[in-house]
Ligand SMILES: O=C(O)[C@@H](CO)OP(=O)(O)O
């Protein structure tokens with residue numbers, strides 16, 4: 001173990017590894033500084049997807065699980081896996097929370113409203129979970145089911161919503177119960193920027209049947225001017241011209257996303273609007289909503305990681321990220337623990353938010369960099385943790401050239417951070433949390449269309465040693481679970497007892 005040297009943990013969001021290709025915006029970018037680090041510093045490729053981090057085999061990584069595992073130092077069975085186990089084992093059919101509500105609806109004649117992202121991107125939701133819920137509703141003879149379908153175009157290729165809506169219509173027909181009542185893009189329904197006007201539009205569709213009136217769900221897709229993400233709230237009307245969907249007194253609303261962060265704003269808004277009307281709320285997995293919404297599946301414990309260890313040893317850390325990724329370097333890195341820790345300081349960088357990130361791939365990276373450099377200059381802060389969001393956030397637009405420029409801005413930021421680290425005697429550990437920008441096209445077999453989603457590629461993990469610090473090249477396979485033990489070792493601390501990862505340097 002090293003004697004203990006202060007450092008900086010820099011998460012480059014969406015920084016995956018793949019060879020150069022016409023799909024790879026990272027190798028296409030001019031990133032001389034990062035190229036030099038990868039060539040000269042002890043580096044390794046770390047697994048950031050699938051079972052290595054606690055996801056189902058072959059599942060792309062995401063920011064929540066990525067940061068949780070970076071912090072926990074062990075794979076954490078993710079919510080998608082727990083839901084899948086509940087379904088595959090057949091236990092969902094007798095899930096006490098679900099059964100109680102379905103029995104009540106069938107006895108009293110209420111409607112079940114299923115609200116969720118309809119794709120198989122496996123980051124926020126899996127449309128197959130909706131299928132199982134429809135089947136279960138049919139088994140319990142729930143008199144009516146309404147599907148409020150959120151279109152994706154971000155975790156999966158854009159312009160695929162027609163196919164997913166077709167799937168959902170097939171699931172409804174197969175179950176013999178249900179109708180698609182609302183279609184709306186995730187840009188509205190899954191806003192997490194706090195823009196309540198977007199959320200309100202969705203709530204009004206569900207509560208009052210307000211929105212673009214359409215006769216068939218697929219008609220909604222003709223009304224978007226910015227792809228599947230931005231399908232405006234559309235309400236399907238019946239033969240009598242009245243919307244099929246509005247939630248009525250005594251109904252139940254079940255949110256079918258397994259990931260909380262983007263649907264919780266809508267869940268809370270609906271909960272408030274429907275208060276006092278005898279509506280039951282449920283969520284497929286546990287959410288971080290203000291409202292107490294009972295989950296069908298409880299989440300795993302992701303505690304006992306880096307944050308707990310730093311707190312136990314009184315090691316101060318400063319956490320820095322743009323608003324988009326702020327929870328990731330705080331709440332998720334800390335094992336989904338919102339407790340205020342006296343030895344932690346949080347810097348949430350705000351600034352101009354571009355409605356279209358392709359026009360501003362630099363985002364607010366200058367401010368993030370300034371905050372990192374300033375924290376690095378403090379003697380009382382052994383560890384600075386920051387997330388550089390650009391590669392991932394701009395990568396999600398599916399826009400190759402903008403993502404290339406995001407990588408070039410990131411390169412300059414990393415250079416500035418490394419200079420500050422050298423001046424203050426710190427090491428810098430750079431790591432991706434999952435892949436994204438190294439694959440900006442779908443597979444050729446699928447017609448090679450622009451792709452802004454995450455990937456299953458490994459991520460680079462690179463240690464830039466502090467001046468004079470001797471470190472060996474890491475050996476063997478690595479995963480994100482090795483990052484927390486590495487950070488602790490570099491700080492001169494032993495891994496936490498629950499960590500299964502090992503120090504890489
Ligand atoms: O933006 C998000 O919600 C997801 C993609 O759907 O990305 P990340 O896991 O990086 O937050």
Ligand SMILES: [Mn+2]
Pocket residue numbers: 013014062063064066392433434
């Ligand atoms: Mn991420």
Ligand SMILES: [Mn+2]
Pocket residue numbers: 014063392393396436454
């Ligand atoms: Mn992302």
